[in-house]
Amino acid sequence: MRLRPHHLLCTQSYSGKGYDAAFVKNMNELTALLRSDTPVSIEIVFGTDDLCEHCPNMVKKNVCKDNDKVNAYDAKVKEYFHIKEKTCIYQDITREIREKMTPDILEDICGNCGWYPVSACKKTLCRAVR
Numbered sequence: 035m036r037l038r039p040h041h042l043l044c045t046q047s048y049s050g051k052g053y054d055a056a057f058v059k060n061m062n063e064l065t066a067l068l069r070s071d072t073p074v075s076i077e078i079v080f081g082t083d084d085l086c087e088h089c090p091n092m093v094k095k096n097v098c099k100d101n102d103k104v105n106a107y108d109a110k111v112k113e114y115f116h117i118k119e120k121t122c123i124y125q126d127i128t129r130e131i132r133e134k135m136t137p138d139i140l141e142d143i144c145g146n147c148g149w150y151p152v153s154a155c156k157k158t159l160c161r162a163v164r
């Protein structure tokens with residue numbers, strides 16, 4: 035499964051709401067896999083990924099309708115958590131992210147995202163500091 039950096043956060047906090055039915059169906063399937071106890075190998079990519087492929091906002095490969103905004107999310111996730119383009123185990127990298135995450139970091143990365151107040155972002159991603 036290919037995931038872009040900021041989707042390492044979205045896949046943890048997604049709570050069933052999305053852009054349209056096709057997006058939600060794909061998210062439900064992918065997050066069920068990622069949230070299982072079975073380690074999932076993922077490829078981190080700096081561009082559109084397997085979530086984007088089912089999103090109405092994807093214009094073409096590596097181009098989102100909100101490209102500047104989503105690239106800024108990716109850049110901050112890369113910087114805060116030293117994310118590289120590589121293959122790794124989803125459960126390991128997301129655990130490392132949660133261990134380093136603070137409410138201030140989360141606010142800085144996701145504060146202007148429309149899903150931030152809707153999804154379970156703070157509750158899920160700031161577990162380590164609550």
Ligand code: SF4
Nearest residue numbers: 086089091092098104
């Ligand atoms: S909004 Fe953009 S970055 Fe987010 S899933 Fe859709 S295409 Fe990908």
